[in-house]
Amino acid sequence: MSKDNEILEQFTSKEYEHGWNIDLEADQAPKGLSEEIIHFISAKKEEPQWLLDWRLKAYRAWTKMEEPDWANVKFPKINYQDIIYYSAPKQKVKPKSLDEIDPELLDTFKKLGISLEEQKRLTGVAVDAVLDSVSVATTFKDKLGELGIIFCSFSEAVKEHPELVKKYLGSVVPQGDNYFSALNSAVFTDGSFCYIPKGVRCPMELSTYFRINAANTGQFERTLIVAEEGSYVSYLEGCTAPQRDENQLHAAVVEIYVQKDAEVKYSTVQNWYPGDKNGKGGIYNFVTKRGICAGDNAKLSWTQVETGSSVTWKYPSCILKGDNSTGEFYSVAVTNNMQQADTGTKMIHIGKNTKSRIVSKGVSAGKSQNSYRGQVKVMKRAEGARNFSQCDSLLMGDQCGAHTFPYIDVENKSAQVEHEATTSKIGEDQIFYCTQRGIDEESAIALIVNGYCKEVLNQLPMEFAVEAQKLLALTLEGSVG
Amino acid sequence: MSEILKETSLEDKFITHFNELESRINGESKSAFHDIRKEALESFKTLGLPDKRNEEYKYTPVQRVLKKNFDFGVVGEQATLSADEIRDNYIPGLKTNTLVFINGVFSEKHSEIISKDIIIKDFNLALKENKEDIETYLAKYADYKEDAFVALNTALAENGSFIKLENNKVIEEPIALYFINDAKSKEVHSQPRNLFIAGKSSQASFIEVFKTTGEQASFTNVVTEVVVNENAHIDYFKIQNNENTSYHVGTTHVWQDRSSYFAGYTFTLSGALVRNNLNIIIDGEGCESHMFGLYLLNGSTHVDNHTAVDHRKPNSFSNELYKGILEDQSHGVFNGKVYVRQIAQKTNAFQSNKNILLSNEAIINTKPQLEIWADDVKCSHGCTTGQLDEEALFYLQSRGVGKERARVLLLYAYAAEILENIKLDPLKDYLEGLVSERLHKNF
Numbered sequence: 001m002s003k004d005n006e007i008l009e010q011f012t013s014k015e016y017e018h019g020w021n022i023d024l025e026a027d028q029a030p031k032g033l034s035e036e037i038i039h040f041i042s043a044k045k046e047e048p049q050w051l052l053d054w055r056l057k058a059y060r061a062w063t064k065m066e067e068p069d070w071a072n073v074k075f076p077k078i079n080y081q082d083i084i085y086y087s088a089p090k091q092k093v094k095p096k097s098l099d100e101i102d103p104e105l106l107d108t109f110k111k112l113g114i115s116l117e118e119q120k121r122l123t124g125v126a127v128d129a130v131l132d133s134v135s136v137a138t139t140f141k142d143k144l145g146e147l148g149i150i151f152c153s154f155s156e157a158v159k160e161h162p163e164l165v166k167k168y169l170g171s172v173v174p175q176g177d178n179y180f181s182a183l184n185s186a187v188f189t190d191g192s193f194c195y196i197p198k199g200v201r202c203p204m205e206l207s208t209y210f211r212i213n214a215a216n217t218g219q220f221e222r223t224l225i226v227a228e229e230g231s232y233v234s235y236l237e238g239c240t241a242p243q244r245d246e247n248q249l250h251a252a253v254v255e256i257y258v259q260k261d262a263e264v265k266y267s268t269v270q271n272w273y274p275g276d277k278n279g280k281g282g283i284y285n286f287v288t289k290r291g292i293c294a295g296d297n298a299k300l301s302w303t304q305v306e307t308g309s310s311v312t313w314k315y316p317s318c319i320l321k322g323d324n325s326t327g328e329f330y331s332v333a334v335t336n337n338m339q340q341a342d343t344g345t346k347m348i349h350i351g352k353n354t355k356s357r358i359v360s361k362g363v364s365a366g367k368s369q370n371s372y373r374g375q376v377k378v379m380k381r382a383e384g385a386r387n388f389s390q391c392d393s394l395l396m397g398d399q400c401g402a403h404t405f406p407y408i409d410v411e412n413k414s415a416q417v418e419h420e421a422t423t424s425k426i427g428e429d430q431i432f433y434c435t436q437r438g439i440d441e442e443s444a445i446a447l448i449v450n451g452y453c454k455e456v457l458n459q460l461p462m463e464f465a466v467e468a469q470k471l472l473a474l475t476l477e478g479s480v481g
Numbered sequence: 482m483s484e485i486l487k488e489t490s491l492e493d494k495f496i497t498h499f500n501e502l503e504s505r506i507n508g509e510s511k512s513a514f515h516d517i518r519k520e521a522l523e524s525f526k527t528l529g530l531p532d533k534r535n536e537e538y539k540y541t542p543v544q545r546v547l548k549k550n551f552d553f554g555v556v557g558e559q560a561t562l563s564a565d566e567i568r569d570n571y572i573p574g575l576k577t578n579t580l581v582f583i584n585g586v587f588s589e590k591h592s593e594i595i596s597k598d599i600i601i602k603d604f605n606l607a608l609k610e611n612k613e614d615i616e617t618y619l620a621k622y623a624d625y626k627e628d629a630f631v632a633l634n635t636a637l638a639e640n641g642s643f644i645k646l647e648n649n650k651v652i653e654e655p656i657a658l659y660f661i662n663d664a665k666s667k668e669v670h671s672q673p674r675n676l677f678i679a680g681k682s683s684q685a686s687f688i689e690v691f692k693t694t695g696e697q698a699s700f701t702n703v704v705t706e707v708v709v710n711e712n713a714h715i716d717y718f719k720i721q722n723n724e725n726t727s728y729h730v731g732t733t734h735v736w737q738d739r740s741s742y743f744a745g746y747t748f749t750l751s752g753a754l755v756r757n758n759l760n761i762i763i764d765g766e767g768c769e770s771h772m773f774g775l776y777l778l779n780g781s782t783h784v785d786n787h788t789a790v791d792h793r794k795p796n797s798f799s800n801e802l803y804k805g806i807l808e809d810q811s812h813g814v815f816n817g818k819v820y821v822r823q824i825a826q827k828t829n830a831f832q833s834n835k836n837i838l839l840s841n842e843a844i845i846n847t848k849p850q851l852e853i854w855a856d857d858v859k860c861s862h863g864c865t866t867g868q869l870d871e872e873a874l875f876y877l878q879s880r881g882v883g884k885e886r887a888r889v890l891l892l893y894a895y896a897a898e899i900l901e902n903i904k905l906d907p908l909k910d911y912l913e914g915l916v917s918e919r920l921h922k923n924f
Binding site: 070380393395396397398399400401402403404405406407408409410411412413414415416417418419420421422423424425 | 536823826836838839840841842843844845846847848849850851852853854855856857858859860861862863864865866867868
């Protein structure tokens with residue numbers, strides 16, 4: 001028992017690795033939210049009138065909405081007037097190449113392990129780095145441009161491809177969809193835009209790295225991915241934030257539009273600052289992610305590894321509209337200390353013979369609360385729809401909780417829907433088996449948890465799988481159940 | 482009905498019923514229980530009848546349905562049922578202690594107690610005579626502060642039954658309660674309240690049968706509290722084989738002390754709208770709880786089963802299996818909750834809900850829910866929605882069984898998984914007959 005406690009103690013006192021911050025001169029808006037601020041953001045970004053109107057519409061919708069309270073999380077009320085909605089690293093001129101970027105900025109990303117320069121030279125991953133609210137660098141643009149792939153920051157897309165942005169922005173997540181998406185629609189400052197033309201298979205992984213640096217700011221980025229007929233793209237997203245005592249709000253929106261025969265794979269490794277072990281500080285991660293399989297045979301796959309954030313509220317969803325389209329959701333959510341996560345997915349089956357698969361693995365330790373909340377809806381016309389859901393929870397320590405809230409709504413008789421869930425701790429017999437084979441207890445736990453999460457980790461692209469595995473090992477080090 | 486009355490909300494009408502009750506019982510309006518009634522009424526006023534926005538009643542907006550079909554203008558109803566009409570509802574071949582309630586009111590004339598040394602009373606009488614038990618157990622578990630229907634029932638509680646088994650008492654003959662609504666001439670509504678207390682190491686079976694005769698609408702809002710003391714063994718059956726004009730909201734609250742056994746069986750074969758709540762609190766170590774449910778729905782029947790098991794002490798076991806067959810425009814709802822408190826280590830809890838949809842108009846909404854705060858547990862839930870196995874159907878056809886027969890056979894086999902758990906043979910035969918008849922006729 002004492003050893004357990006000791007190890008647990010060790011583990012819970014583990015410091016957040018990305019907790020540093022760099023003093024970057026930033027260009028900020030005053031605190032608070034009002035129509036003036038939206039005008040200010042829009043003007044700063046030199047946006048066209050239609051986008052300003054679009055934002056204002058979202059803002060007006062937001063003012064009429066109430067913050068949702070149905071999620072299984074508790075946190076003090078957010079004062080939306082106490083947040084800085086625009087913060088950009090000060091940069092005199094727009095950089096043409098990486099050499100012109102503020103070296104301190106490059107350092108920031110180097111610390112994160114994503115040296116933009118190195119990335120460019122060594123790996124085949126195109127990165128769009130977003131610091132606070134603004135995209136600072138995008139690599140591999142020219143090479144992708146040859147194939148007709150557009151991968152750039154959102155503000156650039158607004159300027160250079162307004163017709164595409166206008167067509168798809170809000171097509172999957174409308175402004176008034178929910179409280180946080182409305183807020184995001186009103187004040188989003190940047191993000192990534194990605195367009196894969198017809199029949200093109202994107203030759204490299206596209207990646208966005210988000211970092212909150214400045215204090216008191218909220219991060220509201222918006223990602224829009226459009227995959228035209230027959231195209232393919234794999235997209236990665238990663239995030240970190242400095243260690244601060246106050247809570248910071250991150251309310252992002254990700255929209256994915258998948259046309260006929262196209263496939264999009266979206267992977268996230270989320271490692272926002274989770275707060276200290278008493279639950280002080282940390283990021284509120286309230287994200288709306290949704291994709292639509294608009295055409296036949298389209299495929300959309302979400303993979304997420306959630307280890308950070310003090311409060312997570314996130315439901316990556318698939319609308320399966322096209323016939324024979326497929327939606328997938330693979331998730332590992334690890335919570336520790338005072339973290340709270342309410343995450344899951346929605347699979348809306350509209351087209352015929354649509355298939356979906358949900359694999360959710362929750363691990364809770366410390367005093368954390370981990371909830372799976374998901375919906376599988378089979379509409380009347382979704383002939384032959386098929387769903388399989390599995391959500392398992394692993395509990396470590398007797399202070400944490402694991403909860404499952406699946407909603408299954410079926411309106412078609414030919415649908416086959418299965419759901420299964422289990423909750424347990426790591427079996428003593430499993431640990432015993434390992435130890436009697438000469439594997440020490442800690443390695444045994446790492447081994448078992450890794451095996452437990454394997455199904456999900458296998459879905460990640462190689463570069464991310466390594467990072468995710470490291471993260472998991474770090475988070476679970478020494479946590480004897 | 483005059484325009485003015487129509488505009489009165491349902492809540493107001495029930496409040497009128499309460500005032501009427503209060504004036505009638507003026508001698509006891511000072512009793513401790515009447516204070517609870519008043520409290521329950523207050524909470525009913527605050528809660529209001531649930532609509533769609535209430536998560537617990539999301540798929541079953543009872544308020545709308547009640548508004549559409551009921552007037553609730555009159556309080557009591559005179560019944561005109563003959564003894565034969567009542568006897569028709571009895572379970573054949575089963576020797577029971579029989580209690581008959583007509584429109585919610587205990588009818589001594591039709592009731593018969595055959596077991597000895599058992600306290601079976603009209604609820605009203607128990608309020609006066611068994612003050613101690615009433616104060617200890619009544620309205621302790623059925624939470625009238627959370628659920629509007631429980632609050633309503635508590636506020637209007639005066640009819641129903643009080644049954645008490647002394648310690649070590651084993652009753653061989655089951656206790657059958659027939660709730661018969663007479664809706665021949667007018668709409669009818671009843672709010673029976675039952676309290677069953679099983680003493681230490683006692684054993685008994687309870688059967689509640691709900692039935693409506695007549696063409697008019699009927700509404701029942703029943704609350705049953707079951708106290709299962711140490712080492713007691715209780716089987717509890719709820720059988721709903723009703724007209725398609727009958728609306729039912731029923732709540733059963735069970736409290737289990739250590740080493741006790743409780744099995745609840747809910748059979749819903751027909752009705753207009755049925756909502757069943759089954760809540761079990763496991764408040765002792767080494768308990769065993771089972772919940773079985775079967776619903777066969779056709780037409781536009783709407784059935785909503787909500788169950789909740791609250792593991793408050795370690796080393797207990799709970800198991801749940803609910804199965805449904807849905808045809809035509811029927812609508813099925815299932816919500817199963819399992820709570821395992823932090824202290825309830827070494828709990829094993831299993832839950833399963835299976836559904837067969839036979840028509841594209843039928844809808845099933847299911848939500849199996851686990852909330853777990855203890856780590857040394859084994860909990861699982863599963864839920865499936867699908868149709869009959871094509872291969873099994875083909876196999877039977879290839880053996881010369883006609884398609885229709887094969888279908889019924891498979892459906893029956895599917896339902897039998899629930900039926901075979903019944904240990905009372907005559908009851909099992911009776912239900913098997915009912916299910917088989919329904920499957921042949923309607924599916």
